[in-house]
Amino acid sequence: MTLATATATVDERSGWRHPLGLPLWAMAAPVLGLVAVLTSLGKAGPVGVTVAAIVLIACVIAAVHHAEVVAHRVGEPFGTLVLAIAVTVIEVSLIISLMLAKGDEAAALARDTVFAAVMIILNFIIGLCLLAGAVRHHEQRFTLHGISAALGVLATLAVLTLVLPNYTSSVAGPTYSSSQLIFVAIVALLLYLAFVFVQAVRHRDYFLPADAPDDVVAHAPPPAARTAIGAGATLVVALVAVVLLAKALSPTLEAAVIDAGLPLAIVGVAIAGMVLAPESLAAYRAARHNRLQTSLNLALGSALATIGLTIPAVAIVSLTLGLPLALGIDAKSMTLLTLSLFVAALSLSNGRTTVLQGIVHLLLFATYLFVTITP
Numbered sequence: 001m002t003l004a005t006a007t008a009t010v011d012e013r014s015g016w017r018h019p020l021g022l023p024l025w026a027m028a029a030p031v032l033g034l035v036a037v038l039t040s041l042g043k044a045g046p047v048g049v050t051v052a053a054i055v056l057i058a059c060v061i062a063a064v065h066h067a068e069v070v071a072h073r074v075g076e077p078f079g080t081l082v083l084a085i086a087v088t089v090i091e092v093s094l095i096i097s098l099m100l101a102k103g104d105e106a107a108a109l110a111r112d113t114v115f116a117a118v119m120i121i122l123n124f125i126i127g128l129c130l131l132a133g134a135v136r137h138h139e140q141r142f143t144l145h146g147i148s149a150a151l152g153v154l155a156t157l158a159v160l161t162l163v164l165p166n167y168t169s170s171v172a173g174p175t176y177s178s179s180q181l182i183f184v185a186i187v188a189l190l191l192y193l194a195f196v197f198v199q200a201v202r203h204r205d206y207f208l209p210a211d212a213p214d215d216v217v218a219h220a221p222p223p224a225a226r227t228a229i230g231a232g233a234t235l236v237v238a239l240v241a242v243v244l245l246a247k248a249l250s251p252t253l254e255a256a257v258i259d260a261g262l263p264l265a266i267v268g269v270a271i272a273g274m275v276l277a278p279e280s281l282a283a284y285r286a287a288r289h290n291r292l293q294t295s296l297n298l299a300l301g302s303a304l305a306t307i308g309l310t311i312p313a314v315a316i317v318s319l320t321l322g323l324p325l326a327l328g329i330d331a332k333s334m335t336l337l338t339l340s341l342f343v344a345a346l347s348l349s350n351g352r353t354t355v356l357q358g359i360v361h362l363l364l365f366a367t368y369l370f371v372t373i374t375p
Contacts, residue, residue, distance in 0.1 A: 021227035022069070022234070029055070029062035030234055033241025042248035049252050056245040056274065059238050063278040064285070066235035073228035081200065082232070084279065084298060086239050088305035091117075091275050092313045094243050099317055107324040110314040111174075112265065114306055115162060115329055115337070116272035118154075119368050121303040122340045125280050127361025129295040130347070133287035134355040140292040144351040146199070146207040150300040151348065153195045155341050157307040160184055162337065165328035174328025178319060185315035192308025199301075207297050239278065246274040265372050276302065292353065332375070336368055 032055050036042070042052040070082050095113055099106045133140045161184060170177040176184060199207050223231070254267045273280075279302050286294040311327075318325040329337065343364060347357035 021224060022066075022230055025058075026062045026065045027234060029058040030238035030241050033059040033245055034237065037241060037244040037248060040248065042245065042252065049249065052245055052249060056242060056249070059241045059245065060277040060281060063235055063238035063242060064282045066231040066238060067278065067282055068285075069223050069231035070228050070235060073223050073225070073231075081196065081301060082235070084301040084305045085309075086235060087275065087279055087302065088309050091243065091306070092310050094247060094275075095310065095314060096317050098247075099314065099323060100321075104324055108326045110310060110325065111162065111327050111329065112268040113272055114310055115333060116269045117276060117306045118158060118162075118303050119336065119340060119365065120269070120272055120276055120280075121299050121306075122344050123361045123365035123368060125276070125283055125299045125302075126296070126344065126347075127358050127365060128280070129283050129287035129292065129299065129358070130353045131355055131358025131362060132284055133290065133292050133295070134353060134358055136288060137290050138354070140287070140290065140353050141351055142293040142296055142348075142353075143205075143207065144348075146293075147296055147300065147348045149198065150195065150296075150304065151341070151345055153191055154300060154303050154307075155345075157188055157191055157304065157311075158337060158341065161188060161307055161311050161327055162329050163334055165326075166334075174326050175324070176327065181315050181319065181325065185312040188308050189312045192304055195304055195308075199297075207293070242278065243275055246271050249274075262373055263375060265375075269369070269372060296348070332371060336364075336371070340364060340368075 036052050036055045041048045041055070067082055067086075074082070091113070095110050098109055130140075164184075165174045165176050168176060168180060170180060250267060250271055253270055257263075257266050279298055283295040283298045286292070286298065314325060317323060343360060347353065347361065
């Protein structure tokens with residue numbers, strides 16, 4: 001599905017005219033997702049779980065479709081912010097709802113979710129995009145200034161929120177004191193807002209993709225305003241459905257993991273993967289169309305939003321309600337995080353990528369999964 005067909009006002013196969021210029025399946029999938037959530041389809045036995053999983057996949061594809069329509073209307077780099085921020089805001093809502101429901105049992109939930117998301121983005125999404133793009137186009141290029149800026153901010157956010165809590169002495173454990181947590185939350189939010197300002201306003205050209213003459217999506221006529229508005233509204237519905245379905249399916253997934261004798265950390269990785277699925281698919285499609293800059297903008301922007309928006313939000317909830325919040329990761333995780341940031345900095349250091357960088361990132365992600373399964 002390309003934007004040329006996404007913005008068409010007539011379905012050539014059926015002759016049915018779409019009021020918003022959007023295909024029927026892309027409008028129906030998010031609605032079906034909400035119906036599946038409201039009817040608790042994910043708890044209706046094996047058949048219900050299977051159907052809910054299929055609807056979840058349909059919602060992911062629909063979310064990517066609507067995000068591409070909106071992105072094509074507003075242009076880069078604003079387009080890549082749409083999906084990243086939308087997914088992160090809903091992910092934050094999910095984390096906060098679980099914190100309120102589980103109380104002390106969810107002390108490490110934000111940490112585990114953020115860490116899993118960062119590892120998935122740095123290694124799986126980026127690795128997949130580098131490999132897929134290089135296989136089709138041999139060598140791809142991007143603007144080095146923007147990516148270097150994003151990696152610098154990401155490394156700072158990751159260390160301040162996931163590593164430094166292990167080495168403070170005001171309170172015991174991998175936690176911050178109240179004053180420390182307030183300070184780090186403010187710093188995280190300011191860093192993210194500063195990055196968005198630089199990306200969207202001050203140095204926007206650093207994040208603009210190079211022209212891709214073979215990309216029919218990039219050169220399709222922009223959709224009409226009402227089409228983009230409709231796609232934006234439906235995108236929100238689709239993302240809500242994705243997150244809620246992922247949450248509904250998590251007990252079944254957790255039971256399967258326990259029955260298989262695997263660590264419960266696998267559940268967090270799987271949920272983070274489902275929540276990040278729309279971004280993963282959108283980034284992959286951009287790389288395949290020789291728009292690696294867009295892929296990297298989306299991937300790194302998602303990682304920055306995951307930390308820069310999640311940590312301040314959960315900090316407010318923790319301080320307001322007196323809920324415990326453990327942020328520091330263990331030594332094994334710190335090693336993998338440091339290696340991932342180091343490899344990403346090397347892979348994206350010269351503005352060109354080949355299949356080798358993609359393979360390295362994917363194998364590093366495989367290592368992360370392996371040591372998570374067999375700690």
